[in-house]
Amino acid sequence: MKKIKEFDSTLFQEELQKRISIPVGEFEKFFELWEFKHFKRNEFILKAGEIPKFSIFVLKGCLRQYIVNEKGEESIVYFAEERHWIGDLPCMRSKTISNFNFQAIEECELLTINADNWEQAFAKFPWWTEAHLTGYQKWASMLQQQMADLHTKTGEIRYLNLLKAKPALFQRVPQHFIASYLGISPETLSRIRKKIFNI
Amino acid sequence: MKKIKEFDSTLFQEELQKRISIPVGEFEKFFELWEFKHFKRNEFILKAGEIPKFSIFVLKGCLRQYIVNEKGEESIVYFAEERHWIGDLPCMRSKTISNFNFQAIEECELLTINADNWEQAFAKFPWWTEAHLTGYQKWASMLQQQMADLHTKTGEIRYLNLLKAKPALFQRVPQHFIASYLGISPETLSRIRKKIFNI
DNA sequence: TGAATTTCTTGACTTTAGTCAACGTTTTGT
């Protein structure tokens, strides 16, 4: 993990402006709260059992958030590609141990914000709070929808839906990660693909 | 659905104070943004396909949030008992059609806030925004955990976990609602219970 | 580049859960 000072902050600013309009001159001050970090493929960014030190915006690369249960089985709950936000805010803010692992699937360039700076951003920039709140509201709704899909749709349907929704993901992450995210075994996903594409 | 003017706002204030401290005198102003509503058993509070007119705090009773898929299958994604918040904020705020149904399982006494008042509360009371944001952050994490449970745990384990986490719920909602919430068929839940309790 | 590692596929079998139908029990509203 190495730090670099110079890089292009346009992507970051653009992504924020998509959600909210930032008063002139405020982005620079806001941006100072963030730190650039670089991770290698397979490197752990945050580990379960530790207090998350920062929260993340993905500039480049792809990472996975997953949980390991008592039996040692992994379950991926989120993929963060470019322009995505990821982290365990409740645990970072309350300084408690997270249950989630965050690992780089590819080489990653990240912007990170630590707990103190997060609280500062929250206190100083109302537009940030607003964007954040709106984002979380939408996300929670999406997660509920996803839960209902797990209840009522077969693995095959969920696979086809994900393929439609995030085709690029399938080009960059191993198939067994997709299986884990869909909540099916790698073998089952292999058979689903055979059934769909072979005949 | 009838309106009543007088009722005890203590429960509401208490629940807020649990999360955040409210500056003296502000609760009353905040409270004016809310409206009391009464619903009968089985009454629909908000329906899928409509724009949600308000968001809810439950004073008394219990309601369910569920989604119906293309095949007409229902899937319950949330139960709101006393002191719980429920609604489809993204759709209410953006005035778009919600996919969720909200129905009273019992006689319900609710506090509701409409879209305009919600935005006002958000603009005028920073403590409200803060409580809200923190609440959503935790909730999203919980939903992710729940998704992982759906991936890796059997129906039986999920049933036992829910029984432990929310024992009171089993005393007030029909068993097939519990099944729907757990993502299993009513028959399967019946068999799980037989297996656990009979032998 | 090529050995080591990881990933994917396939077969055989098991487990878990769903479906359909029938029937008994409980709850509800009038």
Next chain:
DNA sequence: ACAAAACGTTGACTAAAGTCAAGAAATTCA
């Protein structure tokens, strides 16, 4: 209080998905 409706249980069967094991294919990185 009672008829109607909703709910829960059970059996027999089916479907979906998991597990284990072996081997083929692809990828990685030294």
